[in-house]
Amino acid sequence: MKRQLLVLLVGIAPLTGCMTTASQTQWTPTVDTYGNSQAQFLSRDTEECRSLAMRASGSTSEQTTSGAVSGGLLGAAGGAAIGGILGGSRSSLGRGAALGAVTGALAGGASSASQTDAAFQRAFNNCMRQRGHNVLN
Numbered sequence: 001m002k003r004q005l006l007v008l009l010v011g012i013a014p015l016t017g018c019m020t021t022a023s024q025t026q027w028t029p030t031v032d033t034y035g036n037s038q039a040q041f042l043s044r045d046t047e048e049c050r051s052l053a054m055r056a057s058g059s060t061s062e063q064t065t066s067g068a069v070s071g072g073l074l075g076a077a078g079g080a081a082i083g084g085i086l087g088g089s090r091s092s093l094g095r096g097a098a099l100g101a102v103t104g105a106l107a108g109g110a111s112s113a114s115q116t117d118a119a120f121q122r123a124f125n126n127c128m129r130q131r132g133h134n135v136l137n
Contacts, residue, residue, distance in 0.1 A: 049127035
């Protein structure tokens with residue numbers, strides 16, 4: 001049973017990590033270039049700020065994967081406890097642990113992805129503003 005839970009968590013963790021990476025590579029702040037003396041540098045600054053924001057936010061999928069694994073382990077323990085209370089048999093414990101692991105991994109990964117994504121956007125916006133761009137969002 002432990003090996004099955006580990007395989008399940010290892011399979012789910014990269015999927016949750018992809019949530020963060022995909023949103024960070026696609027999201028770009030809205031910049032008003034009207035009257036901006038730095039407008040000609042917008043493309044260069046956007047790419048440089050994206051790179052800096054990814055580093056500043058700790059945006060490697062490690063944080064999201066860590067959240068998924070932690071959530072999965074907590075979910076497995078909680079699910080096994082509930083399965084034990086409701087069913088009492090070994091199969092109830094196993095089913096409860098498996099369901100708790102999946103639910104916990106998805107919730108933990110999504111939570112970490114959301115926090116990392118917000119930090120990425122803040123860092124990106126700050127970088128663009130520091131370079132003289134009028135960021136609207």
